[in-house]
Amino acid sequence: MKITKDEVLHVANLARLTLSDKELEVMTGQLDTILSYVNKLEELDTGTVEPTTHVLSITNAFREDRVTDSLSREESLANAPLHNGESFKVPKII
Amino acid sequence: MKPFELTIAQAMDDMAAGELSAVELTESCLSRIDEIDEKLQAFITVDGDAALSRAAEADGERRDGRAGALCGIPFSIKDLLSTKGVRTTCGSKILENYIPPYDATVVANIRKEGGVILGKVAMDEFAMGSTSETCAFGVVQNPNRKGYVAGGSSGGSAASVASFECPASLGSDTGGSIRQPASLCGIVGMKPTYGRVSRFGLTAFASSLDQVGPLARSVTDCAALLKVISGYDRRDSTSVNRDVPDFSLSLKKGLAGVRVGVPEEYFKQGLDAEVERVVRNGLEVLKGGGAELVAISLPHTEYCVASYYLISSSEASSNLARYDGVVYGYRDDRAESLIEMYKETRSKGFGDEVKRRILIGTYALSSGYYDAYYKKASQVRTLILDDFKKAFEKCDILVSPVIPTPAWKMGENDNDPLAMYLSDILTISANLAGIPGMSVPGGVTREGLPVGIQIQGDHFGEEKLIRAAYHLEQELNLGPLSLDI
Numbered sequence: 001m002k003i004t005k006d007e008v009l010h011v012a013n014l015a016r017l018t019l020s021d022k023e024l025e026v027m028t029g030q031l032d033t034i035l036s037y038v039n040k041l042e043e044l045d046t047g048t049v050e051p052t053t054h055v056l057s058i059t060n061a062f063r064e065d066r067v068t069d070s071l072s073r074e075e076s077l078a079n080a081p082l083h084n085g086e087s088f089k090v091p092k093i094i
Numbered sequence: 095m096k097p098f099e100l101t102i103a104q105a106m107d108d109m110a111a112g113e114l115s116a117v118e119l120t121e122s123c124l125s126r127i128d129e130i131d132e133k134l135q136a137f138i139t140v141d142g143d144a145a146l147s148r149a150a151e152a153d154g155e156r157r158d159g160r161a162g163a164l165c166g167i168p169f170s171i172k173d174l175l176s177t178k179g180v181r182t183t184c185g186s187k188i189l190e191n192y193i194p195p196y197d198a199t200v201v202a203n204i205r206k207e208g209g210v211i212l213g214k215v216a217m218d219e220f221a222m223g224s225t226s227e228t229c230a231f232g233v234v235q236n237p238n239r240k241g242y243v244a245g246g247s248s249g250g251s252a253a254s255v256a257s258f259e260c261p262a263s264l265g266s267d268t269g270g271s272i273r274q275p276a277s278l279c280g281i282v283g284m285k286p287t288y289g290r291v292s293r294f295g296l297t298a299f300a301s302s303l304d305q306v307g308p309l310a311r312s313v314t315d316c317a318a319l320l321k322v323i324s325g326y327d328r329r330d331s332t333s334v335n336r337d338v339p340d341f342s343l344s345l346k347k348g349l350a351g352v353r354v355g356v357p358e359e360y361f362k363q364g365l366d367a368e369v370e371r372v373v374r375n376g377l378e379v380l381k382g383g384g385a386e387l388v389a390i391s392l393p394h395t396e397y398c399v400a401s402y403y404l405i406s407s408s409e410a411s412s413n414l415a416r417y418d419g420v421v422y423g424y425r426d427d428r429a430e431s432l433i434e435m436y437k438e439t440r441s442k443g444f445g446d447e448v449k450r451r452i453l454i455g456t457y458a459l460s461s462g463y464y465d466a467y468y469k470k471a472s473q474v475r476t477l478i479l480d481d482f483k484k485a486f487e488k489c490d491i492l493v494s495p496v497i498p499t500p501a502w503k504m505g506e507n508d509n510d511p512l513a514m515y516l517s518d519i520l521t522i523s524a525n526l527a528g529i530p531g532m533s534v535p536g537g538v539t540r541e542g543l544p545v546g547i548q549i550q551g552d553h554f555g556e557e558k559l560i561r562a563a564y565h566l567e568q569e570l571n572l573g574p575l576s577l578d579i
Contacts, residue, residue: 008453015411015456016418016436017449031453033512038400041470044477051472052479054302054332055528056289056553061331075195079422088420093432 002035003028097122102167102261102315109156109166116156116166120149120210123168127212127259130579135232136244136254138173139181140213152208163322165208170254170263173214174221175306176295177201180211184297185219185229185247188417188424188443198295199330200264200306200323207322212260215250219445220414221271221299223247224514225504228447233504237577238280238544242501245275251309252279257579262310262319266296268303269402270497270521273533276309277496277546280535280575282316282563283309287554288528289334292327300409301332303402303525313534313564317341320556336554344557345564349383352562355390355489360520366499368539373495376536376547379569380493380562388489392481395523397474402522403515404458404471410448411455417443450511479527486552491562493549495520496533500543520548530556534563535572544575 008028012019019027073086082089097119100108108114124142131137145168152166171177174184176194178201183189197205204211216234218226226234226249234249236242237257244253248265252275255263265272267285276283284307291306298304308319321342326335356377361370381387419425419439426438444452458467485492497520507514524531530553533546547566549559 003457007457011453011457011460014460015452016415016433016440017444017452018437018441019449023446023449027450027453030450030511031457034403034454034515035457037512038404038467038471040400041397041404041474044394044397044474046470046473046477049473049476051469052475052526053472055479055526056332056334058289058332058334063328071195076421078195079192081419081423081425081427090420091430091432091435 002032002039098126098258100261101312102164102310102318103312105167105261116149116152116210117146119166120145120168120212123212123260130257131259133235134237134253134257134579135234136215136250136257136259137170137213138183138185138216138231138250141180141211145210145212148210152210155208162207163318164204166210167208167262168210168212168260169204170212170215170251170260171201172217172248172251172263172265174217174266174297175201175264177211177214180214182214183231185217185231186444186448187230190230190424192422196295199292199327201295203322204264215254215263217250218247219448220297220410221247221266221268222410222447222451224270224274224517226250227504228445230445235579236279236501237579238542238575239501239578241503242543243278243504245278245501247271248309249275252276252281252283255309255311256281256575257577262308262315264306264323265309266304266306267525268299268406269525270518272307272309273496273521273531273546273548274518276533278501278544280544281309281311282313282532282534283307284316284320284532284556284559285524285530286320286324286556287530289332290530290554290556291323292325292330292333294327294329298413300406301413302409303406313560313567314342314345317345317560339557341557341560344560347561349380349385349562349565352385352491352558353388353489354380354385354562355388355485355492357390357392357395357485357492357494359392359395360494364498365495369495369499369545372537372545373493373547376566376570377493379566383565383569385562390485390489390492392485392523394474394477394481395519398478398523398526399515399519401471401474401478402518402526403454404467405475405526407451407455408458408468409455411452411459414448414452447511475526478523482527482529491549491551491555491558493547493562496546496548497521500539500545524550529553530559532559532563534566536566536570537572542576
């Protein structure tokens with residue numbers, strides 16, 4: 001096994017997802033199959049190979065620090081599930 | 095010919111000659127949608143009234159001599175590109191009611207040139223899938239065969255164009271999501287070079303791989319649309335500041351002296367015999383046009399699926415962290431604590447495939463596994479990129495199949511995600527390497543299912559792709575597909 005149910009539950013918690021018992025069963029099996037497959041990469045010796053995170057070598061895309069148009073408060077709040085006209089509202093944190 | 099059957103170039107000619115108005119063309123497309131879309135299910139949202147009023151404006155612009163490059167041309171837009179004031183769902187329940195307050199840059203460019211947006215089209219949820227079956231709002235059919243997949247993730251874009259609901263569409267391609275549905279539906283689709291087109295307003299799936307591109311019924315239309323959407327955008331710092339050529343000038347340049355690489359790894363076991371026949375025929379046609387065929391090896395091809403699914407899922411797990419029920423989108427409001435609200439919102443809002451990829455990505459990035467998975471995959475990405483660099487020393491373009499098979503029946507890979515991932519093997523290397531790729535119709539199987547031919551090129555080599563694609567289109571002269579809606 002590449003991954004256990006406990007590990008899937010741990011990762012789900014990190015990703016802020018909950019899984020039912022049945023979902024956990026199915027998902028663990030599928031993730032195990034996928035992770036076993038991607039282990040194929042171990043066949044390659046990549047000891048001295050630099051990783052690629054971006055294909056084009058653009059570095060530090062600077063721009064002038066100028067104020068430009070931005071969304072109004074009304075537009076920013078328009079899609080919020082809950083707000084008070086000034087802020088986004090969420091359940092109690094503390 | 096009915097107006098909805100016209101290509102962009104034909105409609106532009108007719109409108110310039112005063113034989114057709116933008117309003118008539120838009121009405122024709124809207125009634126086509128009305129007639130077939132209940133069965134086809136390409137559209138998630140149709141914005142008919144706005145389309146008709148924009149079309150009336152476009153007619154005015156033409157009368158005043160201010161016609162843009164796409165004046166009065168109707169489009170469908172994949173439902174992950176932001177459209178101001180028009181619902182943009184990403185095919186997900188979590189964004190079911192999301193209305194963007196701004197346009198994606200590519201959408202704004204189309205509007206500026208007079209384009210008429212008919213509505214938003216179906217896709218796999220957050221572009222994660224190869225069939226559009228993970229869409230939360232119905233599954234789009236392949237217009238060529240009832241009960242068959244249209245491909246994905248830009249399945250709605252490809253189906254709406256192939257079925258004559260509109261002449262062209264914008265999709266996005268993270269691992270083949272433009273080229274593969276274009277191939278399965280029998281139309282032209284292109285993933286431009288990474289950085290050629292702005293991603294501002296494109297909902298992020300895997301930011302280092304995503305690219306917006308055109309789908310159309312002719313290479314000429316594809317070239318025209320590519321020009322309109324290309325170019326540097328200060329709102330996307332990964333867009334590249336370089337001149338945008340007039341791609342239309344490349345169409346008729348011919349193939350004299352063009353070296354066409356044939357990557358042997360793309361013709362290996364698992365390739366459907368009918369697909370191979372169509373692609374080999376395409377290679378002969380290119381040779382007949384003066385191109386030289388060169389055998390090429392891309393030795394790390396067999397590792398691209400593993401590398402891709404680790405990198406794309408890792409980036410997705412980070413990008414999709416924003417869907418937490420706070421600023422926009424669905425919220426489960428029964429939860430009493432903040433963490434519980436996040437968890438319930440995400441668990442109810444996301445579908446299974448999205449959850450699967452978030453879990454893979456979170457795992458690959460988590461403490462203790464980062465080096466073994468994400469870093470390793472990024473190193474293999476370098477090897478794949480190097481394969482292409484070496485290949486383009488020996489050839490100008492690479493020609494191959496797009497996907498190893500023609501379209502298949504809906505539901506076939508429901509319980510086997512890995513089998514589905516493996517079907518992407520011929521398209522995802524282009525995303526890992528950031529190179530442009532295109533699918534152009536090559537013919538049909540004995541059963542009448544469309545098969546595309548893939549053309550890939552070096553960074554910013556779109557003009558060469560267009561030259562080869564146009565030659566194939568003209569010489570193959572396939573004629574209209576027989577639709578089955």
